[in-house]
Amino acid sequence: MKHLVLIGGGHSHAIVLKMFGIKPLPGVRLTLISDVLHAPYSGMLPAHVAGFYNYDECHIDLRSLAEFARCQIVVDRAIAIDFNKNLVICQTRPPVNFDLLSVDIGSTPATLSVPGAAEYAIAAKPVPEFLASWNQLISERQNHPQKPLRIAIVGGGAGGVELALNMQSRLGKEEGRRKREEGRGKKEEGRRKREEKLENLSSEIHLFHSGAELMQGHNQRVRQRLQEILISRGIQLHLKEKVCAVKKIERETNPQFPTDHQIFCKSGLELECDRIFWVTQASAANWIRESGLAADSNGFIQVNDCLQSVSHPNVFAAGDIAAMVNHPRPKAGVFAVRQGKPLFENLQHFLLEKPLKPFAPQEQYLGLIGTGNKRAIASRGNFMWESRLLWYWKDWIDRQFMQKFSNLPKTGDTQ
DSSP: OEEEEEEOOOHHHHHHHHHHHHSOOTTEEEEEEESOSEEEOGGGHHHHHHTSSOTGGGEEEHHHHHHHTTEEEEESOEEEEETTTTEEEESSSOOEEOSEEEEOOOOEEOOTTSTTHHHHSEESOSHHHHHHHHHHHHHHHHHOTTSOEEEEEEOOSHHHHHHHHHHHHHHHHHHHHHHHHTTOSOHHHHHHHHHHHOOOTTEEEEEEESSSSSOTTSOHHHHHHHHHHHHHTTOEEEETOOEEEEEEOOOSSOOSSOOOEEEEETTSOEEEESEEEEOOSEEOOHHHHHTTOOBOTTSOEEEOTTSBBSSOTTEEEOGGGEEESSSOOOOOHHHHHHHHHHHHHHHHHHHTTOOOOOOOOOSOOOEEEEOSSSOEEEEETTEEEEEHHHHHHHHHHHHHHHHTTSSOOOOSOOO
């Protein structure tokens, strides 16, 4: 009996589990190590922040998926790999032995290089911690709607821009709900204005970016259009501003509406704010490199065209945590989804001692960027298109993907 251990419940591993359930391999035991039982689907998270999807609609139920694949679940976080004994070291549970290992744990924003960021900023990943902080903020808004709110978002890539727009959308809805309850809003006219303008008079959103332009990975038309949308909605842009420190504010007096933190930029710009969300360049967990796996300059596992570690043949990796040596690509969920089937096939081939099959990811991909008002912008190469139809098309694609992991037979065991 060979033991295949999957670390992480990312998009690629969700597909692998589904395919193992459909095509099980005799003589192979499966174990999933995951610190969550519901894995977030990145494609729907911005719209979830805006309130367009509930929790269940944008999370994959790993427990039912593992049961379908007859896979044991160890609910814990991997913190190291001992290759001398072929053991995955877990944070709280006993070590898990393996014959074959696959890693799909995603990435986290690089925060440690900025003093105070790790302590006081809220990273966009891991997603469960981010969503807990966001939901707490929304709850506070509902309980104290009169309190001014100032949010800072650090990082002007697609993630930061989309987060800013969708956060403003949700805050605008909360503001509109409060006004309706107080009898200030006009029903249909007020709803339409909130949808189109998404204004929120009692909150501010500041977006910090070290570059001169937002979203460097996209074409000029996309960058310009999104900058126009951000400015038109009152989101304050701070371009060419490198955040160099984050501090907690210590006050001798207690004002009625105190802010909690302060951002310091290299230029001398300072800003007091209630929440700081960090959406900068992705980085890898430190234990990857410390375990001896070959990694790139950002700590991501280097893999060949078969998604196999270049240093350890019995280790595979996919999603954000993997860096394809011959096919470098940006960290985007679309690549993790496309890697699911090739990863499954090569894991099975390795276990069956068959030749592995190389995989070449697409060079360009269609990015669909939601603007927080059920509209989206399509970006691919030099192409740009903005439409409400794109949002509904994206909604259909995302729902079709999530449908793959629902209504599964319940068999197997969990730990």
